Amino acid sequence: MILSKSAIWILCVLLVVSIFMANLLNIIATDHNFYIENENEGINFTKYLGEKYVKITDTTKNLIWFLQISDIHISIFRDPGRISQFQQFCDNTVKTINPAIVLATGDLTDAKAKDNLGSSQVKTEWVYYHNIIKESGVTDATVWLDIRGNHDNFNIRTINAQENYFRNYSVQGQEHAKSYMHIVDQNGIKAAFLGIDACPDPGLRRPFNFIGILDITEQQIIQKLKAEAETKADHIVWFGHYPTSCILPLKDESPWLDLRQLIGSSHGSQVYVCGHLHSMGGLVPKMYTKQKKGYLELELGDWKDNRMYRLGAIDHGQFSFVDQKHNVWPLVLITNPKHATYIMPGREPLHLVPKSTHIRILAFSDVTIKSVEMTFDQISWMKCRLTKAPLYVCNWLPYLFTKGIHHMYVKVTDDLGREANIDHPFTLDGSLMNFEISARILLMLDAGIVFQAIFGTLLLVNVLPLVVLRLQKYPPRYRRRFGRQVLRRIWLLSKIDRIFYPIVLYAVYLPFGPWAIGELIDSHIGAIFAWGILIKGSFLPEPFTYMYGSVQLMFVQIPLIFVLAHCLEHRLFGQNVRGIRRLIKNLPFVFLLSIQLLLAYFFWLEYGTTCFIFGPLRTWSIALSILLWYKTLNLPLEYCRNLIKLNDMPS
Incomplete structure (x- = not known):
């Protein structure tokens, strides 16, 4: 068999x-x-x-x-x-x-x-x-x-x-x-x-x-x-x-x-x-x-x-x-x-x-x-x-x-x-x-290893499906209608270079680049990385950073993919939607943006203005989300026609 x-x-x-x-x-x-x-x-x-x-x-x-x-x-x-x-x-x-x-x-x-x-x-x-x-x-x-x-x-x-x-x-x-x-x-x-x-x-x-x-x-x-x-x-x-x-x-x-x-x-x-x-x-x-x-x-x-x-x-x-x-x-x-x-x-x-x-x-x-x-x-x-x-x-x-x-x-x-x-x-x-x-x-268990495992898993969930779908020539197949529609949206999104690469590159940046730079202790500038914290010429391997980054991945970066896929569908098939219905269609992004603003506000209260300004994890990700949302809703007509043709391909 x-x-x-x-x-x-x-x-x-x-x-x-x-x-x-x-x-x-x-x-x-x-x-x-x-x-x-x-x-x-x-x-x-x-x-x-x-x-x-x-x-x-x-x-x-x-x-x-x-x-x-x-x-x-x-x-x-x-x-x-x-x-x-x-x-x-x-x-x-x-x-x-x-x-x-x-x-x-x-x-x-x-x-x-x-x-x-x-x-x-x-x-x-x-x-x-x-x-x-x-x-x-x-x-x-x-x-x-x-x-x-x-x-x-x-x-x-x-x-x-x-x-x-x-x-x-x-x-x-x-x-x-x-x-x-x-x-x-x-x-x-x-x-x-x-x-x-x-x-x-x-x-x-x-x-x-x-x-x-x-x-x-x-x-x-x-x-x-x-x-x-x-x-x-x-x-x-x-x-x-x-x-x-x-x-x-x-x-x-x-x-x-x-x-x-x-x-x-x-x-x-x-x-x-x-x-x-x-x-x-x-x-x-x-x-x-x-x-x-x-x-x-x-x-x-x-x-x-x-x-x-x-x-x-x-x-x-x-x-x-x-x-x-x-x-x-x-x-x-x-x-x-x-x-x-x-x-x-x-x-x-x-x-x-x-x-x-x-x-x-x-x-x-x-x-x-x-x-x-x-x-x-x-x-x-x-x-x-x-x-x-x-x-x-x-x-x-x-x-x-x-x-x-x-x-x-x-x-x-x-x-x-x-x-x-x-x-x-x-x-x-x-x-x-x-x-x-x-x-x-x-x-x-070892809390540090658990935090690393959660962060690594969420990072893969954020990147791997997009990469796999991008490599697929035909729309993904799925028996249930709702699941098939969601997969098709994300598959189409993965084909857009101006959306795909920023999402993947930002996710790749998180394990390596600094998440924030500023006064981590009064009068002492430090840098927060996924793998630890540099301050006062010393290195603190604080594993809780992985958990902090996991919150960003779980509640911002992964939902952002689904929100952008939803916005893409609106751009391709909802041009005639106007007024209050247009606002309702964008409510998922408004809700996601509210979460990001709240997380950034909390970070500002915790570590001050300098960390808030020089904060790729919390603050800069807001600008990235707005930019990707804007680009998705304003795709050129030629892009839209090509994507519609792809969408019409049989699974």
Whole structure:
């Protein structure tokens, strides 16, 4: 049986899609058995932890807990609740929970102009942040570890610039300008909290400050901090603003640092906590995954709009966590047995759980806890007893739950009658539970490669069909009438040199030529290219430029082809159309031009007049669109006659 051309094309497309999906699923797989690949090292480490912690009982020893807050975005222009409720968090929440550490993982201030597009450091916002922490006295009760986010780095010429207010108004800024480490030796646990500052230097204005960059110096500092943490602590909690998917190591020198590999190379590494992605506007509230090296990566929803914070705990070598909305009480975290999704074989002494004597629950409220109850069947409820706040315990028989996934249900009630009801899956044999696929994609892929792939694909979509159609001698065939008409219009358009070459040459220009030249930082001229940014004699390989260019291709350049094809049809077959009907025929171009003007206006607000004037990507493309539209509507009659003859040719 002879396959048709359409069938062959479909098979080729299916093959490419299948290969792509197979590679994608392999990259984001979380069932990768780190423990088996590193069995000897894993056995030695967990054996060491097992000897250190011995047995999980009802004692409060070998237990610490900490808090994380991220993307606070203190702003003097919008949402005063961010400031007032952040003050409540420091005054009440932190003091109620009494953690060993509070991690503030970046974007401490908003640093955005009143129009929400311009960006620069605002001293008043930093003063608010500083005063709230100082007046609350929170640093007297706990250790506050803050680190910069991309908003805290907007429009900063250098790390030592006067406008880098993090140095003077944060808690850690005076002592630690960038990455640093803090050791906690408390209650029988030695834990290192290692902060990664991946803010680029210099710090551009938004939006070209989305991806974090680790230069060679910072890579070496992080490696030294990690080596020190391994000698001084049993557990390493890594924290930073950017997810690992949004951190790009500079590769000017070899060897360069693979951050995920570095984090995973130490068995003491259990988790990397971060912010930055804001749970994708709430679409991915549980943005958690387990990286290939067997440790957890946990993105925390923002304080800015959602008022989220995180409680994390290390209990007898096991890491547990829960994310909670501000002012929602009681707060409950079950530490033994830990949640089945987040077990880390080879990094935790999981062999202690089947031998443990007690279920362990941390319960907090801003009033007295009235009762803590648990059950396995939602029928026979057992009361848990308080050993020492906040730890509640209950005897159990773990040998009854040795196979598969089981569920424990916990109900906590406080004196105001507020209840927290927890459905807690657990396993004693290492049975796996899956992470959400959207979270795995966002945290396990490389954002820079994704942005490049999107840009490259859209570039091909913009150029390839036009080139292929131009090479065809006869009109393209298609079964459906509408599709056939659209293809014919674009085929005719591809035959017009004065339209075809400007479209193709502009698309070819985008990957190579500058997109804008101007003040990317106050008083510093730079140039934006698809492949990075040149400023102050240095090169920043900021991959977000590809995404910025993709917007231009998706919403301007590709639609422009269809709009011009529509205008061509009007020029060839609609000469008698006048008045309001003529205006309606040109509405698609008016709409497209409006989008271009809006994008150019936004770019002007972001980077100023110089970039606006010398901006081939946003500004000059407007002139190109108007010119091509004018040329299409005013084709010479001879051109029109030839095109009409071509259109009348059989497919």
